[in-house]
Ligand SMILES: Nc1nc2c(ncn2[C@@H]2O[C@H](COP(=O)(O)OP(=O)(O)O)[C@@H](O)[C@H]2O)c(=O)[nH]1
């Protein structure tokens with residue numbers, strides 16, 4: 001008997017995933033993460049089965065309490081017998097390996113439950129970055145029948161803002177005292193926040209933070225949804241039911257106003273753009289080693305061609321290949 005091909009293995013894995021096999025789901029995400037043999041086949045096979053899940057992005061500075069909040073939200077969801085998956089993203093993994101371990105611990109009390117699926121992903125496991133892999137992993141969870149998907153990410157850098165934009169509901173977590181967090185708000189999170197959380201309300205300064213936030217919200221362009229501010233003490237579970245309610249309210253608002261197809265478009269646009277970008281970058285890398293590239297480079301070096309025109313020729317060549 002010959003060894004099964006990557007395509008056959010992918011088909012078998014996806015069949016098991018669709019049947020609810022958790023180990024198959026975990027392996028599929030690993031394949032997508034590594035962009036290994038079968039990743040393309042896997043997404044093709046998943047495509048007819050996606051579109052039912054509701055995604056909630058949870059973002060904020062490191063240490064703000066995102067993992068603690070997600071852990072308590074899992075409990076709130078479970079209390080209503082809602083099955084929930086979590087993707088914990090670590091965009092700067094060499095610096096925050098401890099954080100990922102901590103995340104696991106903070107959710108561990110609950111991850112033994114069959115109605116919960118928790119998965120961490122790091123940026124260094126593949127070439128394309130989290131903005132490529134996260135949408136693919138969300139599709140895998142969706143196809144596997146997880147109705148709620150929480151995505152936890154650190155709110156730094158444009159690619160992470162892209163990721164939170166891809167969620168149907170985006171929760172931005174702050175702490176009393178603001179500090180550096182006001183920077184990330186100004187850097188663009190203000191426009192993407194559907195719900196604000198002031199976590200660690202056991203500390204001083206919560207009322208001032210709320211006032212600052214209310215002022216920022218009042219300055220935003222008018223819109224039908226006004227982001228609520230929820231106070232939490234997540235490590236004591238306080239305020240988390242109100243947050244779960246706010247998430248459900250926002251979902252209900254979007255369903256009623258028929259806003260979810262637009263959110264879905266935004267998600268797929270991001271996924272498509274990220275993947276195309278990754279693929280183009282890989283081609284440029286490969287092309288950089290070719291004789292044709294050396295030729296182009298030589299012309300620029302000798303002053304026979306401009307950098308602009310050489311770059312145009314490079315692109316033309318790449319798109320022809
Ligand atoms: N005092 C206080 N500490 C909290 C609260 N919520 C979380 N923490 C603690 O803050 C630290 C960072 O929490 P974590 O959930 O890992 O933050 P993340 O990096 O945003 O995921 C942990 O030690 C938590 O136990 C809170 O409401 N009050």
Ligand SMILES: [Mg+2]
Nearest residue numbers: 066067099103
């Ligand atoms: Mg965390």
